Amino acid sequence: MNEQSTQQALTTRQEFGGASATFAVQETAATAIAAQAKAMVEARYVMALQRPRNWDQVRQDLMKECRRPTFANNKSAYYRKPIGNGVEGLGIRFVEVALRCMKNVLVETTMIFEDDRKELHRVSVTDLESNLTYPLDVRVSKTVERSRPMDDGSYISVRTNSYNRPVYTVLATEDDLLNKRAAQISKAIRTLGLRIIPGDMQDEAEEIIKAVRLDEAARDPDAERKKIADAFAGIGVRASDLTEYLGHSLDTCSPAELVNLRGLYGAIRDGEATWKSVMENKDSQPAAEGGESRQQPQACSKETFDKNAEGWKKALKAGRSVNDLIAFIQTKHNLTNDQRMEIASWANDGAQQ
Numbered sequence: 001m002n003e004q005s006t007q008q009a010l011t012t013r014q015e016f017g018g019a020s021a022t023f024a025v026q027e028t029a030a031t032a033i034a035a036q037a038k039a040m041v042e043a044r045y046v047m048a049l050q051r052p053r054n055w056d057q058v059r060q061d062l063m064k065e066c067r068r069p070t071f072a073n074n075k076s077a078y079y080r081k082p083i084g085n086g087v088e089g090l091g092i093r094f095v096e097v098a099l100r101c102m103k104n105v106l107v108e109t110t111m112i113f114e115d116d117r118k119e120l121h122r123v124s125v126t127d128l129e130s131n132l133t134y135p136l137d138v139r140v141s142k143t144v145e146r147s148r149p150m151d152d153g154s155y156i157s158v159r160t161n162s163y164n165r166p167v168y169t170v171l172a173t174e175d176d177l178l179n180k181r182a183a184q185i186s187k188a189i190r191t192l193g194l195r196i197i198p199g200d201m202q203d204e205a206e207e208i209i210k211a212v213r214l215d216e217a218a219r220d221p222d223a224e225r226k227k228i229a230d231a232f233a234g235i236g237v238r239a240s241d242l243t244e245y246l247g248h249s250l251d252t253c254s255p256a257e258l259v260n261l262r263g264l265y266g267a268i269r270d271g272e273a274t275w276k277s278v279m280e281n282k283d284s285q286p287a288a289e290g291g292e293s294r295q296q297p298q299a300c301s302k303e304t305f306d307k308n309a310e311g312w313k314k315a316l317k318a319g320r321s322v323n324d325l326i327a328f329i330q331t332k333h334n335l336t337n338d339q340r341m342e343i344a345s346w347a348n349d350g351a352q353q
Contacts, residue, residue: 048128080263095193300333
């Protein structure tokens, strides 16, 4: 029995001067997975070298997509957040379409840490042609805030909101966690993808999307007004609330105001803002007829950033989310992409400790 096992475990190779016997290496599952991963990486880079992108064709394909009304009016293609006079930008749907038009771009998401309270995902976007990779670690908390404890009366913590009502932090359900994970990863892909997409294409696409939205609103303002009112009703915002926000009735909206409302709807629908924050931001702006123009936030210098860094880190440790903190900071300072990434890394550092 032992002799038979030994013979099966040995391989014999005839060489000059005699034969050599070596033990056969048993292939494990880990070895097979590693070989598969290596083959996939090599295949991607080989295809990128054999079929390089044509930037003129990329631009034509991307601008063609942006001119489609259904795409331009998508709430996730171009968003508007109620911060100051309004913060606008290209959204995740635009980034997805742009990366598809560019080709030879790899987007990867891997969970690198998990415990009872949080998950840590590493999101990376790689341009296979230039071998340029931008990574970002995303922290997903496994808790949510609710107006009441769980059915069994348990909760993790409680705080009082601005209405002097208790807000309870409870464990997230599977559906809550799925939505939070998808939203956080999508935001990371949007941020990283915009760093790979050429800036001139972003600017041109932004102008086309805004022009298409304005043209749609100007062509049939009544139909657009009804669509927007119905959309807001679906998220609990009544027509009277929109009238209060605008300062006049909906039937007198200009095309530009309709475009602004559509952008606000997208921000609220994606969880980037709430109607309460929209109204609070409006109330914080000085009246236009007063002749006093609101001072625009200045660029956040390195000295200002370093000076306030410790206080911002404490806010994150106290439980404030990265998105809320960045939105608050940008009411006073315009952050660069690198500064936003550094603030996001503070939350990741805290999660790993």
